[in-house]
Amino acid sequence: MISVDGLAVEFSGETLFSDVSFVVNENDKIALMGKNGAGKSTMMKIIAGAQKPTRGKVNAPKDAVIAYLPQHLLTEDDSTVFEEAAKAFKEIFSMRDEIDSINKQLETRTDYESSEYMALIDRVSDLGEKFYAIEDINYDAEVEKALKGLGFKREDFSRPTSEFSGGWRMRIELAKILLQKPDLILLDEPTNHIDIESVIWLEHFLINKAKAVIVISHDRTFIDNITNRTIEVTMGRIYDYKANYSHYLQLREERRAHQQKAFAEQQKIIADNKAFIERFRGTYSKTNQVNARERMLEKMELIEVDEVDTSALRLRFPAAPRSGDYPISVSHLSKQYGDHIVFKDASFAISRGEKVSFVGRNGEGKSTMIKAILGEIVIEGKCELGHNVKVGYFAQNQAALLNSELTVFQTVDEVAKGEIRTQIKTILGGFMFSGDDIDKKVSVLSGGERTRLAMVKLLLEPVNLLILDEPTNHLDLKSKDVLKEALKAFDGTLVLVSHDRDFLQGLSEKVFEFKDQRVIEHFETIDAFLVRNRIENIKQLDLV
Known part of the structure; x- marks a missing residue:
């Protein structure tokens, strides 16, 4: 059992949260929720x-292991996959190295009676007691077992981590966590930048292998599947629900309704008593009653209604100019880098107005196909855009491509043309940039703010072919819902790459699966595809 007791955080006199206490029990799976900036x-x-x-x-037991997976992975680019995973045992290795170092010193020193010599004796005794109490295991074999279990091949072990995509780096970090056998795993936005298969693997790992878990995530399906408890951080305090995210939303609305009713009743009592006090103040026969009511108001604990995040993204894509019947036509398309074949002999066409999804593991060619469609890479075969196609493209790293030295206003003003320049402030207001926000430099914006700003740039001119590569990374749940509704209403053609199953569901009507150097066209909705492939994917990933 790990307990959080009376936590408070203050910055420059401002309180982020205070007097926060809760207990994490063995096998608790907790979603930590709250609006951006809540703490x-x-x-x-x-x-x-x-x-x-x-x-x-x-407070945690002395031998408790807490493993933390931050929002931004900390894998070193100068380490191999095996070296990075082996860092799970770095404390044990460090202890062993220190014992060896002290023993060498004791062999060469002759000041047997000195305090320094005795201090070394005490230190090596303490370390030895801890080190030799640890179960004798073959650490290299354990690292190999964990990496192979997570899908790495033996030839991957000596490759630098820099060669791997975000999803595979996530697995390296998870291998380290698995090897530590932690009592509590902390995950901050673990599903950003990883593919659907990796998310499914992570779900099963947390449900079947992990002990206690606390997770922050904007992926509704993911947190609903893995959690049994929700802790909401709001207005500097917490509310603890024994429920997953969807059930928590219902309970939160019920709580706010009770608060509002109690608040309204209390305000009426306050108003009635203040009116009585003002009316009879100075009336001798009512003095005791006036004093009693004043004391009652002074001691009254005021009811607060929890804040509601009323900021909302207002998003509507401009009407799409009419394009030809087939905005994208691909014929016998192949692409390889050196000896590595990404895909070969791909042929398909996307009709005007279709909404399609590109799905598949990281590294299977989804982003490469997008680059081929955009004419950014040399290919074998044909890849053509249709008549009058106007492309709007949101890259996976679109937010990172913004000029960090420009302000929010300057970023939009730089690309705005004609009359639209007179509406920049209005447009930015629709994307939750108001007041002083428009004068902030891009360098100080959060990931979600940068993503919204990059989306503003995309909307400045009408397009009829939208290509979106992971557009929901860093967007909160509310913003994702608004973007999804805007895409449903978009009357042009949509090509969407996303790992977010909740976002995809109900959005695309055809699926192109990138797998084993092939592009496979499925004439079914993403919902049907995910249901049909879930068990197959799980078996392929050795999850059962």
Whole structure:
């Protein structure tokens, strides 16, 4: 059992949260929820020991292991896959190295009576007691077993981590966590930048292999599948629900309804008593009653209604100019880099107005196909855009491509043409940039703010072919819902790459699967595809 007792965090006199206490029991699977800026990531860092609170503490058994997977992976580019995974045992290796170092010193020193010599004796005794109490295992064999279990091949072990995509780096980090056998796993936005198969693997790992888990995520399906408890951070305090995310939303609405009713009743009582006090103040016969009511109001604990995030993305794509019947035509298309074949002999056409999904594991060619469609790479075969096609493209790293030295306003003003320039402030307001926000530099924006700003640039001119590569990374649940509805209403052609199953569902009517150097066209909705492939994917990933 790990307990959080009286945590408080203050920045420059501002309180982020205070007097936060809760207990994490064995096998608890907790979703940590709250609007952006509420303090979720800060709280997680404190539990992980990566940040100190202003007040309060985290209590854990002496031998408890807490493993933390931050939002931004910390794998070193100068390490191999095997070396990075072996860092799970770095404390044990460090202990062993220190014992060896002290023993060498004791062999050469002759100051047997000195305090320094005795201190070394004490230190090596303490370390030895801890080290030799650890179960004798073959660490290299354990690392190999974990990596192979997560889908790595033996030839991958000596490759640098820099050669791997975000999804595979996630698995390296998870291998380290698995090897530590932690009592509590902390995950901050673990599904960003990984493919659907990796998300499915992670779900099964957490459900079947992990003990206690605390997760921050904007992936509704993911958190609904893995959690049995939701802790909401709001207005500097927490509410603890024994429910998954969807059930929590219902309970939260019921809680706010009770709060609003109690608040309204209390405000009426306050108003009635104040009116009585004002009416009879100075009336001798009512003095005791006036004083009693004043004391009652002074002691009254005021009811607060929890804040509601009323900011909302207002998103509507401009009407799409009419394109030819087939905005995208691909014929006998192949692409390889050196000896590595990405895909070969791909042929398909996408009709005007179709909404399609590109799915498949990271590295199977989804982004490569997009680059081929956009004419950014040399290919074998044909890949053509149809008549009058106007492309709007949102790259996976679109937010990172923004000029960090420009302000929000300058970023949009730079690409706005004609009369639209007079509406820049209105457009930015629709994307939750208002007041002083428009003068902020891009460098200080959060990931979600950068993504919204990149989306603004995409909307400045009408297009009839939208190509979106992971557009929901860093967007909160509300913004994702708004984007999804806007895409449903978009009257042009849509090509969508996303790992977010909840976002995809109900959105695309055809699926192109990238797998084993092939592009396979499925004439079914993404919903049907995901249901049909779920068990197959699980078996392929050795999850059962």
